[in-house]
Amino acid sequence: MVWKTTEYSGWGRVRTATAELARPERASTLKSTLADTACPAIGNCRSYGDAPLNDGGRAIDMTRMNRILDFDAETGVVTVEAGVTITTLAKVFAPQGWLPAVMPGTGFATVGGCIAQDVHGKNHHKEGSFGQHVLSVTLLNGEKRTVATPDRNAGLFRATMGGIGQTGVISEAKLQLKPCPGDVMMVTEQRAENWDAHLALLDASQACYCVGWIDATATGANLGRGIVEEAELAAGLLPKAKPSKKVPMDAPGFALSGPIVRTFNNAYYKRVPTSGRSSVKRIDEFFFPLDKIHDWNRLYGKRGFYQFQNVVPLDQADALKKMLSEIAGAGLASPLAVLKRMGPGRAGHMSFPMEGYTLAVDFPARDAAPELIGMLEDMTVDAGGRLYLAKDALATGPAIKAMYPEHGDWVKAVNKADPDHAFETDMVRRLDLRTAGGAS
Amino acid sequence: MTQNCWIILGATSSMARAFANAVADQGASVILAGRDMEDLNRSATDLSVRGVEAVAMKFDARDSATFGPIIARAEQMEGVINAAVFVGSMPPQEAIDADPRLIDGVIKDSHTGPATFLTQLAPIIESRGAGTVVGVGSVAGDRGRIGNYVYGSAKAGFATYLSGLRNRLTRSGGHVVTVKPGFVDTAMTWTVEGMFLVAAPEAVAKDILKAVEKQKNVIYTPFFWRYIMLIIRHIPEFIFKKMSI
Numbered sequence: 001m002v003w004k005t006t007e008y009s010g011w012g013r014v015r016t017a018t019a020e021l022a023r024p025e026r027a028s029t030l031k032s033t034l035a036d037t038a039c040p041a042i043g044n045c046r047s048y049g050d051a052p053l054n055d056g057g058r059a060i061d062m063t064r065m066n067r068i069l070d071f072d073a074e075t076g077v078v079t080v081e082a083g084v085t086i087t088t089l090a091k092v093f094a095p096q097g098w099l100p101a102v103m104p105g106t107g108f109a110t111v112g113g114c115i116a117q118d119v120h121g122k123n124h125h126k127e128g129s130f131g132q133h134v135l136s137v138t139l140l141n142g143e144k145r146t147v148a149t150p151d152r153n154a155g156l157f158r159a160t161m162g163g164i165g166q167t168g169v170i171s172e173a174k175l176q177l178k179p180c181p182g183d184v185m186m187v188t189e190q191r192a193e194n195w196d197a198h199l200a201l202l203d204a205s206q207a208c209y210c211v212g213w214i215d216a217t218a219t220g221a222n223l224g225r226g227i228v229e230e231a232e233l234a235a236g237l238l239p240k241a242k243p244s245k246k247v248p249m250d251a252p253g254f255a256l257s258g259p260i261v262r263t264f265n266n267a268y269y270k271r272v273p274t275s276g277r278s279s280v281k282r283i284d285e286f287f288f289p290l291d292k293i294h295d296w297n298r299l300y301g302k303r304g305f306y307q308f309q310n311v312v313p314l315d316q317a318d319a320l321k322k323m324l325s326e327i328a329g330a331g332l333a334s335p336l337a338v339l340k341r342m343g344p345g346r347a348g349h350m351s352f353p354m355e356g357y358t359l360a361v362d363f364p365a366r367d368a369a370p371e372l373i374g375m376l377e378d379m380t381v382d383a384g385g386r387l388y389l390a391k392d393a394l395a396t397g398p399a400i401k402a403m404y405p406e407h408g409d410w411v412k413a414v415n416k417a418d419p420d421h422a423f424e425t426d427m428v429r430r431l432d433l434r435t436a437g438g439a440s
Numbered sequence: 441m442t443q444n445c446w447i448i449l450g451a452t453s454s455m456a457r458a459f460a461n462a463v464a465d466q467g468a469s470v471i472l473a474g475r476d477m478e479d480l481n482r483s484a485t486d487l488s489v490r491g492v493e494a495v496a497m498k499f500d501a502r503d504s505a506t507f508g509p510i511i512a513r514a515e516q517m518e519g520v521i522n523a524a525v526f527v528g529s530m531p532p533q534e535a536i537d538a539d540p541r542l543i544d545g546v547i548k549d550s551h552t553g554p555a556t557f558l559t560q561l562a563p564i565i566e567s568r569g570a571g572t573v574v575g576v577g578s579v580a581g582d583r584g585r586i587g588n589y590v591y592g593s594a595k596a597g598f599a600t601y602l603s604g605l606r607n608r609l610t611r612s613g614g615h616v617v618t619v620k621p622g623f624v625d626t627a628m629t630w631t632v633e634g635m636f637l638v639a640a641p642e643a644v645a646k647d648i649l650k651a652v653e654k655q656k657n658v659i660y661t662p663f664f665w666r667y668i669m670l671i672i673r674h675i676p677e678f679i680f681k682k683m684s685i
Contacts, residue, residue, distance in 0.1 A: 002631065003631065071489045
């Protein structure tokens with residue numbers, strides 16, 4: 001018996017599933033498990049909605065398939081089992097002068113998950129998406145093993161990058177790492193007084209890493225204010241790591257109520273002096289600030305939370321400002337809100353990025369949240385933007401299909417790779433993603 | 441600094457992997473020994489990439505011919521040779537009841553195999569005047585229970601062997617740590633129902649390493665299992681025989 005009935009959820013904890021999970025520790029067990037049942041793989045379940053869920057079905061937990069299988073110190077090409085986390089790669093390779101080219105906001109994300117969501121990082125405008133640095137990927141489907149690269153099985157490769165696991169279990173991947181001079185970051189923080197100033201700073205930035213924290217509770221003249229953080233990799237003395245903390249229990253509902261969030265955001269904004277400031281940070285501290293607080297999702301209480309993330313084209317900045325205005329007016333937002341300018345880089349049919357501005361805001365799962373998010377979804381469609389499947393828990397199928405012009409190609413590729421629909425998940429069923437034709 | 445080498449028997453298990461990572465972090469070289477060579481090679485490569493001297497070797501508790509090459513390699517290495525034993529097997533008791541010949545294998549895997557290996561290794565530790573043996577037993581060895589008493593009896597026998605080996609090696613500067621883990625989150629326990637206070641393999645590995653450094657004799661990990669087992673050991677047999685825990 002390798003299957004254990006488990007209740008689990010995405011990071012937002014709003015959607016849950018009960019499924020039979022297997023957790024192989026060796027390649028041979030993974031193989032025999034998949035031969036027994038072809039079913040979707042999951043990693044550390046850092047996607048917020050239902051992307052990792054398979055209610056009533058089975059799934060393979062890949063977190064113990066987490067070894068580095070090969071590394072060339074000359075070229076920075078590394079081959080890994082898909083359960084390796086981004087933190088592990090950064091920790092092992094930064095001292096050797098290499099880093100994952102793209103690192104998402106949490107280091108707990110596995111390589112398999114990063115591929116399945118074609119994630120991006122604070123350097124998207126320079127380096128593109130995660131999948132653009134994948135040299136090859138090994139897919140398991142029942143007893144079949146397929147290697148896909150940008151040249152060999154190119155269609156399958158493209159369907160796999162950002163393909164939310166629908167082409168098979170990602171068992172191994174070969175990645176091109178990026179040279180890094182040391183394992184510290186030189187970080188500059190500046191206040192942006194309002195929306196226009198915020199966009200102006202993001203537009204003008206020449207830094208490799210650039211992201212804006214946005215005060216999603218500020219209204220009126222302060223709408224869109226925040227702190228723009230720019231950073232470069234550097235060599236230097238490593239500041240001491242701060243010990244990680246744990247959230248021991250679900251927080252009560254009032255912890256993230258309007259007045260508390262407004263007070264916090266105001267203080268957070270003012271902690272950076274008006275003249276800005278520069279500092280040296282550890283790589284993990286810069287990239288994964290929230291990872292130091294284990295289980296921080298429990299701060300939202302037992303009802304969980306939604307994260308809304310969209311991207312709109314550059315010329316639709318005003319539409320995004322209107323959305324922010326709706327968010328600020330609703331008074332539902334949490335302190336976690338991010339604004340970033342993205343480049344065009346994307347690796348798959350269903351990859352999220354497009355050149356434009358992306359806004360991500362967390363909302364505690366109160367009764368009014370789904371309605372607000374539904375409105376934001378409609379406004380995103382009107383602006384020609386899209387929603388991020390790694391975050392989504394509420395969208396509708398036709399809206400998503402309309403946002404992804406290559407959806408039809410993806411459907412063809414995944415239905416060919418998985419004709420039995422063995423890898424479908426709750427998200428795929430909710431959005432009816434394996435059926436083409438929503439774009440009309 | 442003296443060179444330290446750890447021979448890890450049963451190195452494919454998650455507890456063993458976590459322990460190998462922990463000793464490697466401290467600068468030791470490792471010999472990863474077990475049956476699944478493909479898997480061991482992966483683990484050895486993983487450690488090598490991290491800058492650790494690691495090699496995979498075949499070890500099958502039921503095939504004593506596999507012991508010699510590991511002992512020979514250890515003999516050639518300089519410095520202190522240590523060994524950690526994570527092997528063992530636990531077929532469901534029903535399977536054993538249906539086919540009692542399975543008992544032989546369980547005893548070989550959990551007791552006589554590793555004991556034979558360690559007896560071959562002991563002279564090396566004695567001649568070098570240093571070296572630690574970690575033997576992983578189980579709380580199941582503290583008392584025979586209806587659910588897994590064949591496995592428990594093998595672990596009990598192994599624990600007694602370790603106690604004797606400790607008595608022997610301590611005379612020449614060697615040491616033996618007996619480890620009794622409670623419920624650990626491994627592949628062996630993945631589908632076992634009714635587990636509580638389950639420990640991560642990394643936490644257990646950290647406990648073992650601490651016990652090695654402090655030259656503890658017998659540890660329970662996580663620590664509270666000492667008290668749980670203290671109570672269980674003291675339940676009078678006339679009551680215990682009617683219980684199903």
